[in-house]
Amino acid sequence: MALTATGSDTPTRTGRRLSVGPSLALLPFLVFVGIFLIIPTVTVIVQGFLENGRFSLSNIETLFTGTVMRALWKSVVLSASTALIGAVIGAIASYLVVSGNPDGLLRRGAVSLSGVLAQFGGVTLAFAWITTVGLGGMLQRALEAAFGYDVFGGSGWLYDMPGLILVYSYFQIPLMVIVFLPALNGLRPQWREAATNLGASTWQFWKEVGIPVLTPPFLASALLLFANAFAAYATAAILVSQGQIILPLMIRAALTSEVVLGQQNLAFALALEMVVVVAVVMWVYNWYLKRAARWLQ
Amino acid sequence: MTESPARTERGTPVELTDLTRVYGSIHALDGLTLHIDPGELVALLGPSGCGKTTALRILAGLDRATSGTVAVGGRDLTGVPANKRDMGMVFQAYSLFPHMTVRDNVAFGLKMRGRDKAARNRRADDMLDLVGLTEHGGRFAHQLSGGQQQRVALARALAVEPSVLLLDEPLSALDAKVRSQLRDEIRRVQLEVGTTTLFVTHDQEEALAVADRVGVMNQGRMDQIAAPADLYANPATPFVAEFVGLNNKVPATVDGGRAQVLGVSVPVIEGSLSAGPGIAMVRPESVTVAEVGGGDAGNARVTSVNFLGPISRVYCRLGEGDGAIDLMAQVASSLATRLTPGDPVVVGVEPTAVLVVAAP
Numbered sequence: 255m256a257l258t259a260t261g262s263d264t265p266t267r268t269g270r271r272l273s274v275g276p277s278l279a280l281l282p283f284l285v286f287v288g289i290f291l292i293i294p295t296v297t298v299i300v301q302g303f304l305e306n307g308r309f310s311l312s313n314i315e316t317l318f319t320g321t322v323m324r325a326l327w328k329s330v331v332l333s334a335s336t337a338l339i340g341a342v343i344g345a346i347a348s349y350l351v352v353s354g355n356p357d358g359l360l361r362r363g364a365v366s367l368s369g370v371l372a373q374f375g376g377v378t379l380a381f382a383w384i385t386t387v388g389l390g391g392m393l394q395r396a397l398e399a400a401f402g403y404d405v406f407g408g409s410g411w412l413y414d415m416p417g418l419i420l421v422y423s424y425f426q427i428p429l430m431v432i433v434f435l436p437a438l439n440g441l442r443p444q445w446r447e448a449a450t451n452l453g454a455s456t457w458q459f460w461k462e463v464g465i466p467v468l469t470p471p472f473l474a475s476a477l478l479l480f481a482n483a484f485a486a487y488a489t490a491a492i493l494v495s496q497g498q499i500i501l502p503l504m505i506r507a508a509l510t511s512e513v514v515l516g517q518q519n520l521a522f523a524l525a526l527e528m529v530v531v532v533a534v535v536m537w538v539y540n541w542y543l544k545r546a547a548r549w550l551q
Numbered sequence: 552m553t554e555s556p557a558r559t560e561r562g563t564p565v566e567l568t569d570l571t572r573v574y575g576s577i578h579a580l581d582g583l584t585l586h587i588d589p590g591e592l593v594a595l596l597g598p599s600g601c602g603k604t605t606a607l608r609i610l611a612g613l614d615r616a617t618s619g620t621v622a623v624g625g626r627d628l629t630g631v632p633a634n635k636r637d638m639g640m641v642f643q644a645y646s647l648f649p650h651m652t653v654r655d656n657v658a659f660g661l662k663m664r665g666r667d668k669a670a671r672n673r674r675a676d677d678m679l680d681l682v683g684l685t686e687h688g689g690r691f692a693h694q695l696s697g698g699q700q701q702r703v704a705l706a707r708a709l710a711v712e713p714s715v716l717l718l719d720e721p722l723s724a725l726d727a728k729v730r731s732q733l734r735d736e737i738r739r740v741q742l743e744v745g746t747t748t749l750f751v752t753h754d755q756e757e758a759l760a761v762a763d764r765v766g767v768m769n770q771g772r773m774d775q776i777a778a779p780a781d782l783y784a785n786p787a788t789p790f791v792a793e794f795v796g797l798n799n800k801v802p803a804t805v806d807g808g809r810a811q812v813l814g815v816s817v818p819v820i821e822g823s824l825s826a827g828p829g830i831a832m833v834r835p836e837s838v839t840v841a842e843v844g845g846g847d848a849g850n851a852r853v854t855s856v857n858f859l860g861p862i863s864r865v866y867c868r869l870g871e872g873d874g875a876i877d878l879m880a881q882v883a884s885s886l887a888t889r890l891t892p893g894d895p896v897v898v899g900v901e902p903t904a905v906l907v908v909a910a911p
């Protein structure tokens with residue numbers, strides 16, 4: 255009888271263990287999320303509303319002043335323009351990569367290279383640009399010696415928005431290649447052949463099938479690129495050593511400022527602003543993917 | 552659309568002449584010649600890799616022959632691009648455009664031909680009626696079953712009234728029950744519209760069931776092309792005999808147009824060995840099995856029995872050791888269910904004509 259009783263208990267216990275199992279397995283992940291996402295986010299939110307240990311809206315108010323609004327605007331322009339450049343050039347590059355031999359060197363090389371560049375391209379290339387065409391850069395000096403004037407027009411642009419846009423593209427394009435390649439691979443050869451068989455020219459195929467099928471993943475990838483540029487810091491930090499033209503640099507200035515004390519809370523408020531922008535973009539990204547790509551599986 | 556009883560009154564003849572296709576060192580097609588009558592349905596049958604798809608794609612203009620010619624309705628199509636060939640193609644699977652409704656998929660070819668929206672929707676709905684999907688015009692491909700998707704693909708291919716309909720293993724991604732249903736459906740629709748059709752498959756049952764004539768391909772060539780019953784009764788080569796129907800190989804001796812097989816004298820079919828010892832290709836349904844009683848040893852033993860419904864397969868072994876012959880017999884289940892492995896039986900052959908080939 256005891257045996258029977260144990261036997262009949264087993265399903266319940268198994269059931270409970272089953273429901274505990276996955277959450278136990280998730281624990282390391284939850285700890286990770288807690289330490290690296292939730293705690294910082296909560297800190298940012300709370301600190302953003304504190305001033306000298308008390309609740310205050312003064313930092314939030316600062317967000318709406320001219321300097322901060324200008325930095326926000328520049329951040330948005332930088333992110334949007336490099337997302338657009340990256341998405342268009344990256345999509346074309348992906349197309350060239352998939353039209354090649356799938357096992358060929360070009361394809362494997364391009365994929366690996368994109369992986370590396372998307373991570374480190376910005377920093378490396380910022381250095382490269384500074385040392386060649388920057389103020390006192392090698393190429394700049396050589397050309398100045400040859401022509402008698404600075405062909406790069408003082409090189410100041412490199413340390414401002416044009417320079418940032420140029421250098422950001424170096425990691426945006428490879429990131430686009432990485433996120434867009436799977437979508438391109440999902441474009442089945444049968445669709446092309448069926449369209450051709452039904453009388454479509456190459457142009458008609460792209461107009462009626464290729465582009466409509468690729469539009470949702472293209473726009474989604476562009477949003478991802480926007481968020482990526484918006485949150486990027488290292489590249490900008492290397493290129494622009496002083497000044498606070500975009501939000502991440504403004505946070506750096508607020509945190510390291512020795513002139514004005516007590517700016518830490520402004521840094522938190524700025525970070526909060528960035529969190530909100532990225533969260534909105536990612537929300538649109540998800541919503542869009544869900545809605546527009548019902549038929550993509 | 553007016554009804555026409557004779558299929559040959561509509562449709563266009565197709566002529567493939569001496570096609571070859573070489574990929575590097577592979578001869579995918581090695582001198583394939585095929586004539587299809589107007590309105591005829593020819594099935595191209597053969598094992599995987601024998602060049603069926605290559606032949607179909609060359610006809611569609613999706614691939615280019617290394618040499619040889621393609622003519623449809625007497626017109627040489629060499630140099631005519633695929634999108635101007637006016638053919639309807641059904642692929643194995645997943646060929647519907649995912650972002651369009653079923654109706655828009657079916658209307659696609661007409662849109663490419665510049666037909667106005669009202670006309671193409673009317674035609675699309677007619678085609679959906681034809682394949683029994685009247686209610687599904689507003690759905691997307693991912694909301695349909697595999698069988699329904701293939702019906703839509705068929706409707707889409709036929710909507711443009713193609714001169715030739717091409718089907719490349721259209722049923723092979725479906726499960727068995729849907730497969731035989733849709734197979735009959737394709738044949739019904741094909742007879743109704745009267746379009747000349749090339750149907751590629753590796754499934755002999757499918758080919759025999761659906762086609763006016765079946766062409767058996769072997770390594771890039773046509774081994775034999777004939778009406779299903781003819782092909783089945785008179786295979787021209789051992790390859791055809793083996794591929795079309797599961798065959799037993801039984802030692803035989805030929806003399807004067809007849810062969811001695813398991814002690815039975817049977818006629819030989821054209822193309823057989825003319826005299827001497829050889830191998831007879833005997834179909835499972837031509838092998839006879841009889842129970843023996845009262846301690847009689849028979850001439851064979853049952854090795855296993857497969858119940859298939861009204862009929863069963865009985866596997867027997869004649870003799871022992873190296874010279875043993877394994878035979879598969881297809882018999883009524885009423886007999887087969889009385890047999891168990893190890894039982895002694897008497898096996899023989901029906902006196903139907905067999906193909907006898909030289910022993911390897």
Ligand SMILES: Nc1ncnc2c1ncn2[C@@H]1O[C@H](COP(=O)(O)OP(=O)(O)O)[C@@H](O)[C@H]1O
Nearest residue numbers: 574577578579598599600601602603604605606
């Ligand atoms: N694009 C290609 N490149 C190289 N070899 C190919 C190509 N297409 C087909 N083949 C080869 O040609 C032969 C015939 O292929 P296919 O026509 O697809 O056969 P089937 O449809 O009868 O299975 C096979 O050996 C196949 O590997």
Ligand SMILES: [Mg+2]
Nearest residue numbers: 603604605720
């Ligand atoms: Mg094939």
